[in-house]
Amino acid sequence: MKTAATGFGTQAIHGGERHQNPCGALNVPIYQNATFVFDNCHQGGKRFAGEEKGYIYSRLGNPSVAALEERVALLEQTEAAVAFSSGMGAITAVIWSIAAAGAHIVADITLYGCTFAFLEHGITRYGVEVTFVDLSDPANLQRALRENTALVYMETPANPNLKVIDIPAIAATAHKYNPKIMIVCDNTFATPYLQRPAPLGCDVVVHSATKYLNGHGDVIAGLACGKAEFMQTVRFFGLKDMTGAVLGPFEAFLILRGIKTLEVRMERHCDNAEKIVEYLLRQPKVERVYYPGLAEHPNHAAAQKQMRRFGGMLAFEVKGGRAAGEKLLDNLSLCVLAVSLGDAETLVEHPASMTHSTYTPEELEASCVPAGLVRLSAGLENPEDIIADLEQGFAKI
Ligand SMILES: Cc1ncc(COP(=O)(O)O)c(C=O)c1O
Numbered sequence: 122m123k124t125a126a127t128g129f130g131t132q133a134i135h136g137g138e139r140h141q142n143p144c145g146a147l148n149v150p151i152y153q154n155a156t157f158v159f160d161n162c163h164q165g166g167k168r169f170a171g172e173e174k175g176y177i178y179s180r181l182g183n184p185s186v187a188a189l190e191e192r193v194a195l196l197e198q199t200e201a202a203v204a205f206s207s208g209m210g211a212i213t214a215v216i217w218s219i220a221a222a223g224a225h226i227v228a229d230i231t232l233y234g235c236t237f238a239f240l241e242h243g244i245t246r247y248g249v250e251v252t253f254v255d256l257s258d259p260a261n262l263q264r265a266l267r268e269n270t271a272l273v274y275m276e277t278p279a280n281p282n283l284k285v286i287d288i289p290a291i292a293a294t295a296h297k298y299n300p301k302i303m304i305v306c307d308n309t310f311a312t313p314y315l316q317r318p319a320p321l322g323c324d325v326v327v328h329s330a331t332k333y334l335n336g337h338g339d340v341i342a343g344l345a346c347g348k349a350e351f352m353q354t355v356r357f358f359g360l361k362d363m364t365g366a367v368l369g370p371f372e373a374f375l376i377l378r379g380i381k382t383l384e385v386r387m388e389r390h391c392d393n394a395e396k397i398v399e400y401l402l403r404q405p406k407v408e409r410v411y412y413p414g415l416a417e418h419p420n421h422a423a424a425q426k427q428m429r430r431f432g433g434m435l436a437f438e439v440k441g442g443r444a445a446g447e448k449l450l451d452n453l454s455l456c457v458l459a460v461s462l463g464d465a466e467t468l469v470e471h472p473a474s475m476t477h478s479t480y481t482p483e484e485l486e487a488s489c490v491p492a493g494l495v496r497l498s499a500g501l502e503n504p505e506d507i508i509a510d511l512e513q514g515f516a517k518i
Pocket residue numbers: 207208209210233235236276280307309310328329330331341342343461476
């Protein structure tokens with residue numbers, strides 16, 4: 122199903138190539154194969170030369186994985202997508218495919234810890250320069266752009282403080298300076314149900330599919346989406362040669378299954394997050410709540426313009442700082458103390474010591490991530506049970 126005329130929920134269920142499925146099974150089968158048989162040498166040669174369609178070897182393509190790639194490209198409204206064995210696999214393969222020695226990258230100051238580590242300590246070892254600026258103000262991008270800027274990188278909403286970046290404003294600023302600059306947006310927190318960065322001006326959309334796309338906490342995976350020609354480079358250079366971060370067919374099957382319920386899950390994640398935010402605003406032991414849906418959120422206007430709703434992720438600071446926050450986390454029982462997000466279970470964590478421990482205390486401060494910040498991924502439980510658990514946790518501080 123390739124038409125964009127149907128609704129999101131319908132596409133999430135029916136999108137993906139039916140011809141990957143010769144026996145007509147309802148779900149795309151798990152093609153648990155490393156390699157694919159050629160009829161003869163002539164055919165093998167033609168497939169390697171790209172002159173004949175067909176599968177060769179699962180690091181280059183696999184029918185179960187291809188069905189997932191097609192469905193996610195449809196949902197993100199891009200020409201193509203490539204799947205990876207992790208979100209970091211997707212992110213690094215995209216960056217390796219764009220930036221070579223001598224290139225310059227502008228990245229937002231607030232990023233998932235390992236993305237920051239790759240940009241700050243990884244790619245800079247290979248002759249690539251990276252400038253970190255606060256992209257919530259496009260004027261900062263304008264000042265950072267250089268003749269050799271090849272890529273602008275951002276997350277919105279950002280992990281872990283829910284900062285929102287005005288995607289069309291950033292894309293317009295960069296592309297006006299140089300239309301060849303590639304704008305890459307990590308859409309993990311929003312998912313294509315809440316926000317579509319490509320039609321808003323981004324060249325590449327990346328995901329940790331470990332999170333909402335799969336939604337059940339049982340797979341590590343990534344996706345990158347963009348124009349077909351660039352995705353060919355990502356597949357045959359970034360994936361095949363530079364990272365080898367290939368997604369397995371079983372994981373693709375699980376994510377295809379998870380995506381079928383993405384719309385209903387996201388609606389419930391948003392409902393629950395809104396109710397938890399309302400509770401936290403009333404809770405006297407809370408210092409500050411971070412949620413893009415709040416009118417007082419500094420980037421609320423941008424969020425309203427580009428997001429359908431404001432998502433299932435929120436963060437807050439407890440009065441008494443880090444020690445009080447840790448006390449709360451240690452006393453929760455229904456909410457699970459674990460990293461990751463976007464699962465059925467409500468997950469809570471402490472970014473400074475967990476997901477963002479790759480930052481020094483000074484870097485955390487520069488990235489606007491307070492040492493006491495608590496991040497919460499609203500699950501799919503009944504909201505009154507989540508709130509009751511938080512209430513008994515706060516009572517113990
Ligand atoms: C926003 C964001 N991007 C990328 C990643 C990396 O994804 P993965 O853990 O699937 O490699 C994460 C992981 O937490 C994340 O939160």
